[in-house]
Structures are given as structure tokens and as C-alpha cells.
Amino acid sequence: xxxxxIGLMAVIVAVLVDLFVLRTALVKRxxxxxxxxxxxxxxxxxxxxxTGSMIVRYxxxxxxxxxxxxxxxxxxxxxRLFFAPIEDLLFGFPMILLVLSVWVWLGRRGLDRxxxxxxxxxxxxxxxxxxxxx
Amino acid sequence: MPLSLDLAVLxxxxxxxxxxxxxxxxxxxxxxxxxxxxxxxLRLVISLIPMLVLFLIWDFYAIDRGxxxxxxxxxxxxxxxxxxxxxxxxxxxxxxASLLTFEAVRSIKGWSAGDEGxxxx
Numbered sequence: 001x002x003x004x005x006i007g008l009m010a011v012i013v014a015v016l017v018d019l020f021v022l023r024t025a026l027v028k029r030x031x032x033x034x035x036x037x038x039x040x041x042x043x044x045x046x047x048x049x050x051t052g053s054m055i056v057r058y059x060x061x062x063x064x065x066x067x068x069x070x071x072x073x074x075x076x077x078x079x080r081l082f083f084a085p086i087e088d089l090l091f092g093f094p095m096i097l098l099v100l101s102v103w104v105w106l107g108r109r110g111l112d113r114x115x116x117x118x119x120x121x122x123x124x125x126x127x128x129x130x131x132x133x134x
Numbered sequence: 135m136p137l138s139l140d141l142a143v144l145x146x147x148x149x150x151x152x153x154x155x156x157x158x159x160x161x162x163x164x165x166x167x168x169x170x171x172x173x174x175x176l177r178l179v180i181s182l183i184p185m186l187v188l189f190l191i192w193d194f195y196a197i198d199r200g201x202x203x204x205x206x207x208x209x210x211x212x213x214x215x216x217x218x219x220x221x222x223x224x225x226x227x228x229x230x231a232s233l234l235t236f237e238a239v240r241s242i243k244g245w246s247a248g249d250e251g252x253x254x255x
Contacts, residue, residue: 006195062196103236106177
């Protein structure tokens with residue numbers, strides 16, 4: 001199997017786990033998508049460093065894009081997004097969703113007396129926290 | 135006496151340096167925004183296990199098949215079989231950073247993750 005195929009499979013598995021196995025349904029929550037948007041922004045930066053500087057390289061046989069054995073891959077284009085193969089999104093997303101889903105599932109099971117986080121410091125702009133808003 | 139610092143000695147720590155960077159820049163999420171992740175070590179470790187099993191299998195397979203490979207000059211050279219130790223550390227640091235982000239957003243926005251129980255009425 002190629003990286004592309006395994007990645008698609010991993011996304012499907014992680015979403016199924018979230019929706020039907022652990023029933024955390026994070027993919028239906030804005031908390032998850034806001035967090036993922038921030039995470040993926042930093043993924044582009046750190047992964048861009050690792051792939052743009054060719055610390056990590058990829059076989060053209062495994063990804064949509066081509067081989068770049070000696071030269072830096074394109075910033076954007078030929079299946080690359082910020083130097084990294086777009087398949088890396090199919091790696092990062094299920095990895096994060098799976099961890100967050102188990103994390104929330106454990107919170108539901110009552111592993112922590114206080115499962116949630118916060119509050120932010122008083123000087124932090126208003127945004128609310130359980131018990132402090134409304 | 136030569137006083138010049140040869141930065142080349144840092145080269146093997148390039149990949150691991152990126153991971154250290156990830157941990158350092160996300161630390162304020164725990165300390166300032168009170169994203170309680172490090173303070174829940176048991177929950178943290180259990181949360182990582184299913185992902186670690188699946189993604190380590192994937193990583194071993196992908197490295198074995200040559201899907202991706204690493205610049206030997208910029209990893210430490212410590213390995214578990216064919217797996218650079220950096221990859222294992224990646225699977226620990228990046229999820230921790232992600233959990234910190236998730237909990238920091240929850241701390242700031244007060245949005246529900248569904249595990250608040252009676253705390254959120």
C-alpha cells in the first residue's frame with residue numbers, strides 16, 4: 001500500500017472510532033475543529049522545517065507527488081504543501097483525533113476529578129470558563 | 135586555544151531540536167492558560183497508547199518499505215530496530231502539544247468537549 005492509501009484508511013478508522021467506538025463525537029464539536037486549525041498551522045511550520053530541509057524525505061512511489069532525492073521539494077505544488085507531502089495531513093489528523101478521542105473518553109469515564117481545564121489568568125481577555133460565564 | 139563553537143556538532147540534533155522546540159513553545163499553555171495535561175499523567179499515558187500501537191506499526195511498515203527516510207547526519211543515530219528514536223519521541227511530543235492546544239482552547243473559550251459531566255450545567 002502507498003502512503004496515500006494508508007493515510008486515507010487511517011482517517012476513516014479514526015473518525016469511526018470517534019463516532020461509533022468511543023462515541024466522543026469530537027468531529028461534531030467546534031472545540032475540536034478550532035484546536036485542529038491551530039495544530040495544523042503549527043504542523044505546517046514544524047513539518048515544513050523537517051521536510052523543506054530534507055531531514056525527512058519521501059519516496060515518489062508512496063505519495064501523490066514526485067521524488068526529490070537531491071533537491072528541496074516545492075513549497076507548494078506537485079502534491080506538496082509547505083514542502084511536506086499532502087499525505088502528512090492524513091497522518092497528523094488521525095493521530096491527533098485518536099489521542100483526543102481517548103483523552104475525552106477517559107474524562108467521561110471519570111478518570112479525573114476535574115476533567116476539564118482552566119481558568120486562564122485574570123488578565124486574559126474574556127472568553128469564559130465553566131462556572132465563570134453566564 | 136580555539137574558542138570558536140563549531141555548530142556542526144549540533145547537526146545530529148536537528149530533528150530532536152524541532153521536537154524540543156514543540157515542547158518549549160507549548161509549555162505556556164500548561165503554565166499560563168492552565169491546560170491541565172502534564173498534571174494528568176495517567177490520563178495522558180493511557181491516551182497515547184492506542185495511537186502509539188497503530189502508528190508505530192504504520193511507521194515501521196513505512197520505513198521498511200521506504201515510504202519515508204531520514205537524513206542520517208541530522209538524527210542522533212539512536213534507533214529501535216529501523217526506527218529512529220526521534221520518531222518515537224515525535225509520537226509523544228506532538229500529541230502532548232495537541233492535547234495542550236485542545237485544553238487551552240477549552241480553557242479560553244469554555245467550549246464543551248463532552249466530558250465535563252455535571253461541572254458544566
